[in-house]
Amino acid sequence: MGKAGRIACILTPMLLTAASIIAMIFLNIAGWSTSSSSINSLYLMRADFSNLSVSDTSLFENDDLTAALTVAKAENLLEKTYEVHLWNYCTANKTSGEIDWCSGRRRGFVFDPVEIWALNSTDAAETSSSGGNAITSAINNAKNQTEEFTDKVLGKTAAGALNAYKKVAKVNGIVFEAAFWTTLATIVVGILAIFSRWGSLLTWILSFVSTILTFAASLMTTVVFSTLTGALAGLLKPYDVSVSLGTRALALSWIATLLSMIATGFWLMSICCCSGRSNPHHKSNKGGLWNAEPKGQGYGFNSGGRGRGLTVEKTGGGYERVSSPFLGGDGHGDRVPLQQYPATPGQGHGGYGHQQQGGQFEPFRGQGRY
Numbered sequence: 001m002g003k004a005g006r007i008a009c010i011l012t013p014m015l016l017t018a019a020s021i022i023a024m025i026f027l028n029i030a031g032w033s034t035s036s037s038s039i040n041s042l043y044l045m046r047a048d049f050s051n052l053s054v055s056d057t058s059l060f061e062n063d064d065l066t067a068a069l070t071v072a073k074a075e076n077l078l079e080k081t082y083e084v085h086l087w088n089y090c091t092a093n094k095t096s097g098e099i100d101w102c103s104g105r106r107r108g109f110v111f112d113p114v115e116i117w118a119l120n121s122t123d124a125a126e127t128s129s130s131g132g133n134a135i136t137s138a139i140n141n142a143k144n145q146t147e148e149f150t151d152k153v154l155g156k157t158a159a160g161a162l163n164a165y166k167k168v169a170k171v172n173g174i175v176f177e178a179a180f181w182t183t184l185a186t187i188v189v190g191i192l193a194i195f196s197r198w199g200s201l202l203t204w205i206l207s208f209v210s211t212i213l214t215f216a217a218s219l220m221t222t223v224v225f226s227t228l229t230g231a232l233a234g235l236l237k238p239y240d241v242s243v244s245l246g247t248r249a250l251a252l253s254w255i256a257t258l259l260s261m262i263a264t265g266f267w268l269m270s271i272c273c274c275s276g277r278s279n280p281h282h283k284s285n286k287g288g289l290w291n292a293e294p295k296g297q298g299y300g301f302n303s304g305g306r307g308r309g310l311t312v313e314k315t316g317g318g319y320e321r322v323s324s325p326f327l328g329g330d331g332h333g334d335r336v337p338l339q340q341y342p343a344t345p346g347q348g349h350g351g352y353g354h355q356q357q358g359g360q361f362e363p364f365r366g367q368g369r370y
Contacts, residue, residue: 009273016260017183017187021180027252028086028180030085031043031083044250047113047241048243049081052239052240065153068153069119072119077117077118086173087173088109107173107174155235157231158231161232171220172221175220178213179214207267215260215261218253218256225246
């Protein structure tokens with residue numbers, strides 16, 4: 001696999017990582033401006049007070065909450081809808097029902113329904129008439145103790161979910177921000193992976209960390225907001241207040257997590273499988289067989305082309321003498337030349353049968369008898 005193959009191998013996890021960070025960007029900028037309704041629809045929780053009803057007090061079990069909502073509605077302290085985002089919240093007016101105001105974005109943002117919905121207004125204790133003096137006295141006494149007041153207004157279930165959300169929300173924001181920056185760093189460092197497996201290793205480490213952080217942020221957001229939304233929805237349902245979970249934002253968060261996981265797997269493959277080198281026999285590949293085996297000592301054809309090895313014997317119908325490696329290997333070296341030897345004195349019948357006078361002698365060949 002050459003450089004082109006290496007680039008193709010790196011391009012897949014690079015695109016997956018880029019898609020993951022784009023999803024995270026949408027979650028980050030949700031609630032940034034009131035003009036983008038599509039992006040603002042990526043809320044984590046939404047509360048709709050447009051049909052709020054507190055007229056029939058006999059249907060309500062929580063007198064403290066009923067009194068607080070009654071005062072908030074009478075004083076026009078409630079907006080039509082509230083949409084909670086990662087870094088702030090937005091509200092819609094009663095006229096058009098469209099988002100027309102967003103709070104300032106800040107780190108460690110925590111949505112406090114008791115404060116934002118004006119359930120702790122001082123007027124709630126002074127002007128409540130539905131619960132009598134007992135309710136007024138209870139609210140006044142509890143307002144100095146915030147947690148106790150929250151428990152009274154929201155009930156223990158919703159108050160417990162709110163307290164858990166407050167504890168996790170700040171940590172969740174930090175984890176989500178760390179996941180965003182590590183994902184961005186993965187894309188930047190991923191350029192080095194094109195040239196080296198060491199670059200792939202470093203990129204994989206960053207991708208693995210970003211995946212863990214993204215998964216943790218998605219998990220915490222899902223668990224906390226699901227719990228808080230469920231508790232508030234059950235609490236406010238008798239008052240015809242609709243509280244819903246932002247499934248689109250959560251789905252986008254998990255999509256970013258899934259893309260990051262797949263990208264991490266591909267980054268790991270780029271370490272093991274995509275070397276970036278072409279055919280090891282090619283001249284341009286340093287350390288390949290071209291350099292390891294000089295001409296005449298390797299294997300291949302030696303027929304005037306790019307031969308790299310021993311002579312390959314021809315095959316065919318005719319006979320050709322085989323070169324001898326011991327006598328020069330030129331095709332004729334194994335033909336021993338005839339030589340002239342001096343005459344050998346006769347030794348009777350014990351020697352040779354007759355004398356050779358200046359005749360040619362061919363060694364290693366018998367003379368008719370032994």
